[in-house]
Amino acid sequence: MSENSGASFVTVRGQAISLETQTESLLSRYSSFAQTTSSEQSGKEKKLDTQIENTLQKRQEIIDDLNDICSKNPSISASKLSQLQRHKEVLQEHRKNFQNIRSSIQQERNRLNLLFSVKNDIAQHNSNTNINDEDEYMQNEARRIDQSHNVVDRLISQAWETRDHFTAQNTVLSNVNNKTLQVLQRIPGLNHLLGKINTRRKKNAVILSTVMTLCILFLYFTW
Template structure:
């Protein structure tokens, strides 16, 4: 009878632990639906509690198994109960691992989405910065071009003023020469004779050149 009482006592512990496990699994499964990017303190605590209670149940089942081995006349119902506890433990381990895996997969997905969003945001920021830098560079280049054009225009006006001043100087010099020639008696006649003599020399030179060309043409 002591063996039977012992089996009943240990089995009562197994049933109590199974009930606690189901309650913890129910609470733990909610984290698979509302997963955060990082493991919260409550999630970590439940994860640890489930793992500990499942390991504890394995020890209880080992005790039940040993009781059955020590009692050669153990009933078939007790063996059947022991088998159901083993199957329930395996099922709870399976559910626990599935929930844990689902939570981790969802957390990985959230972290991946967060990383992609950060990359997109960083890319957009870089694009905006590049666009601003390009606009600033273009603005500087345009300002430099305007400055060069302004300098060229200024130089052109200075050159124009210089030409205008030189033209005035030449015009004044010409007027002074004409005025001087008019005041010197006989200078116009001298200049006229010099011009006539130059025209005569040019005519003579042209005649000689023509004669030489004709001689060369007819003698060849």
């Protein structure tokens, strides 16, 4: 019976050794995703993750079987108990490595997603800033155009007012001329009197000019 128990232990332990080797290979492949992490979990990564979990679960079941064999056989050798303990330690070590690799992948994925989110926020901010700058520029240009239009309107208004003043002054002068002509026509002798006054003024101007010329010549030749 002891030999049967020993054979069963060896057979089950062989399965444990095979799964340990398989787990090491899977963990080596799984660690490559920590070096080339993507922003989302790929199908290959997810499949490998599930495969490692299933393998570790199978190993736990095999260790439980080895425990049952040892517990049912009081005469089990110390070397077999030591082998069982070693399988337990290796399983814990592989589980720990698996969790560490999974954590590293997740941390790197979170970092990439954070960088991507920050880049998107910066791009969105720059886009909003450019839009705001364009809006502000257009508003400033619109204000400058409105101001220019207001200046032109004031200049046109002043020009119209000046033209109206000139027109009013022309009307006043025309009325004065008309009234003067009417007065002159009503008083026949007034035109003759004004003509004599103008003639007298012209004579006085000629006499004054002659005297001033003679005085200048006298001063020039006697100096």
